[in-house]
Structures are given as structure tokens and as C-alpha cells.
Amino acid sequence: MAAKTKPISPEEALDPSRALVPSVQQVNEMRVRRGFWPKVRRTAARIPFADQLLSVWFAARDPATPTTAKGIMLGALAYFVLPTDAIPDIFAGIGFTDDAAVIAALLATLGAHVKRRHRDDARAALERLKGDTG
Numbered sequence: 001m002a003a004k005t006k007p008i009s010p011e012e013a014l015d016p017s018r019a020l021v022p023s024v025q026q027v028n029e030m031r032v033r034r035g036f037w038p039k040v041r042r043t044a045a046r047i048p049f050a051d052q053l054l055s056v057w058f059a060a061r062d063p064a065t066p067t068t069a070k071g072i073m074l075g076a077l078a079y080f081v082l083p084t085d086a087i088p089d090i091f092a093g094i095g096f097t098d099d100a101a102v103i104a105a106l107l108a109t110l111g112a113h114v115k116r117r118h119r120d121d122a123r124a125a126l127e128r129l130k131g132d133t134g
Contacts, residue, residue: 025071028078032060035081044129049100052107053080054122059114069113076106 036057044050059065060073080099107114 025074028071028074031081032057032074032077036077039081041129041132043096044126047096047100049096049103051119051122051126052103053077053099054125055114055118056103056106058118058121058125062115062118065113069110072110073106073113076102 040050040054047053056073057077060070060077065073079102
């Protein structure tokens with residue numbers, strides 16, 4: 001008989017030391033699946049790192065990306081999606097600096113897993129978004 005696992009809190013889901021725990025990875029994946037595109041649609045024109053963010057999204061969704069890398073990518077994307085973070089996104093000019101730093105750190109460490117096809121998909125998605133709003 002399988003033991004019951006206690007639900008994890010949002011704080012536990014964001015703990016980097018737990019990023020690869022399967023239950024945390026599932027929470028992050030669900031959070032990203034629900035909130036990523038709505039937030040990107042609202043903010044893509046205001047954030048200069050949108051292409052990098054979308055590249056990470058496509059890499060995290062790629063079956064060829066190693067599971068460990070996906071878990072960390074999903075954690076970074078979940079941080080972007082969360083309405084409460086180190087610097088709230090509502091602050092004009094500085095609200096997304098923490099999100100940009102997280103994506104930059106992710107790309108510095110796991111950038112080899114973000115392939116040209118992911119960057120190409122990101123550029124195409126940004127073009128579609130611009131077409132939808134323009």
C-alpha cells in the first residue's frame with residue numbers, strides 16, 4: 001500500500017534544493033501550463049527577455065531535453081508565472097528584473113539544452129504575438 005504524500009506548499013515548490021523532486025516538478029509543470037501563455041501575452045511587449053523566456057519554454061516542452069534540465073527549467077518558468085516574487089511585476093521598470101535574472105542564470109547553466117530549434121520557435125511565437133496585438 002502506497003503511503004500518502006502530504007501536499008507541498010508554494011514555498012516548497014520554489015525551493016531550488018527540491019526542484020527535481022517529482023511532486024515539486026509536477027506542481028511547477030501544472031503552474032506553468034496554466035499561467036505561462038496568459039502572462040506572456042500580457043507582458044511580451046514589455047519584457048526585453050521574452051525571446052529567451054520562450055526559448056526556455058520550448059526547451060522544457062521538448063521530449064529530447066533531459067528530465068533534470070526540464071525540472072530546473074520548469075522551476076524558472078514557474079517563478080516567472082507566479083504573481084508574487086522577489087520584485088513584484090507591477091513595479092514599472094524593475095518588476096521583471098528578478099525574472100530576467102532567473103532566466104539569465106538558467107541559460108548560463110543550462111543553455112546547451114536550449115537548441116536553435118527552440119530559439120527559432122520562440123522567435124516565431126513572438127511574431128505571432130505581435131501580429132495578434134498589432
